[in-house]
Amino acid sequence: MNVSYKINELFETIQGEGSFTGQPSIFLRLQGCPVGCSWCDTKHTWEIDVKDQVPTPDMVNKPQESTTWATMSIDDILSTFNNEGYKAKHVVITGGEPCMEDLTPLCQALEASGFSCQIETSGTFEIRTTDACWVTVSPKVNMKGGYDILSSAMQRADEIKHPVATEAHVDDLKRLLKQHQVEHKPVYLQPISQKTRATELAIATCIENNWRLSVQVHKYLGIE
Template sequence: MLYKINEIFETLQGEGSFTGQPSIFIRLQGCPVGCSWCDTKHTWETKPDLAIPVNDLLAKSEESEHWSELSVDGIAKLFVEQNYQAKHVVITGGEPCMFDLTPLCAALESRGYSTQIETSGTFEVNTTEKCWVTVSPKVNMRGGYKVLSQAMQRANEIKHPVATEQHVDDLKALLAEHQVTDKQVYLQPISQKQRATELAINTCIENNWRLSVQVHKYIGIE
């Protein structure tokens, strides 16, 4: 199994249940969902002429559409070569669930890592039983993809971006449609603007949900 990767880096997880956890991020290339506020639009397309060697991928100093292809063993070997200390791996994108992530997560877990997937919920989640799945459901996006019941049921947490009351209404309708009542729900302001943050805070209090504020953006890390 080969995975198309936009970047691999070590940092702190800034969102959701694992906020503050040292983590290795694997950002996969490719996503057709089309979120208007996406902050990783450089991962949307997989252009064959932008494939680069792994060493060039690791040397990237800014966001780009360049990507490399790595096997499961290649990824695990790279972690050792880079002397990464974190034992938590976050697989994100792009849309990571366009890939079957079971081989990757199983291999990493067998080597002592915990795994987490961050997905839009618009593709079926194929992973190990132990993997922590964060569904950040994307409703009525440009790509026209629907949030799947399988993804909502597999989720360990629901982390929903919000800026307006409509976003809150969309989430409540989604939870009701898929009969999700036993998941931890996080609201995440789409920007650091006061209006979006206040909406998220008030809604969390009203519904006994939690706030996720993208700590990495406030402290200025990747």
Template sequence: MTTYNINEFFETIQGEGQYTGTASIFIRLQGCPVGCSWCDTKHTWPINEGVGIQLKDVLAKTDETEEWAAANAEELLSFIKNEGYRAKHVVITGGEPAMYDLNPLCNVLHENGYSTQIETSGTFEIKVPEKTWVTVSPKINMAGGYKVLESCMARANEIKHPIARQKHVEELEELIAVAPISDDALIYLQPISQKTSATKLAIETCKDKNWRLSVQVHKYIGIS
């Protein structure tokens, strides 16, 4: 039975991409070797065996820590129901969620009336059902040395690309040229750290290319 290492578990509003504004349950998985320099969840990178905790203790955490709890799909579903969460959309993020086979978890959630979404760097094979919404935030030339996979780009329902400078836009264009996306995939540009210059560049590029802007609404309104 597949188990998942859970670093965080919470209900909030999705603040990015196509599902912006949607009430969502976030499941943040532990483990990521990609090495993005601007990552705001670096505490999810290592999987240290000595910091395992109980699933109920994940909710009790008050700081960002490397502690994680192991749980399978049925246990996670039971946990969602017991907590009384009202949202019916589940976002599986990380860390790098595609390091795990997410089919068991997503299938159980679908069978119980939930929709699912994953947020991935595109550097690991994506193992999800067809119904799962796949957000690929392609991590190009990161410290970990992982390449963005063509299969991930082809599977993406949306591309969400963080940018700060023109070179980041060009990197995305170059990637799409060699790893095409589907005709109906959406492309979002997301300004890194909400900087004024990055936001202006994203807006102008979106107008020029008929792409979309993702502004991390949760940060503007001050929620997790």
């Protein structure tokens, strides 16, 4: 199957969020996202512009975040892992909004090559992947893109990771959990932009609801 993906970044690091915090991971960041989160820290992945397409080596080795992306086949991706000497066996597919694409062929190939897979998605697109893939849904409510959170995404989620800065964000999450009947799933609260008030709110809310805290460890460590 000749499947390709638009990749903005491909790098090895430590997963800093959610259930896999501390796990050595290879990140595949896909280009393209119409959701429009105001606090997004990867806005350079939003637009797909052909003038930003570059060869794979230029994308892999770019010195800083940018709008440039490369088209990569599954074989290209696996070859790059090998050529770069990556040791991690956990692959995080993120964006952008990765679920704009059918990720099933990619995850099948990665799993067949000995990798575990994780998808990080806003829950606004159908999640097409393997049964074994770990799905992190970070539901984005009432964003300017106007997309609804899909019930199918909430049901498929292995964990729900919700960015918070205000009580309204907590209320949004509680409504979502009740609406889709997923109160039993692991819930992580992630303070937006590491702000003190957001962090204090997240800690207090986690304790009150027996939820978990995700503090974007990679940003505190100063790594990608």
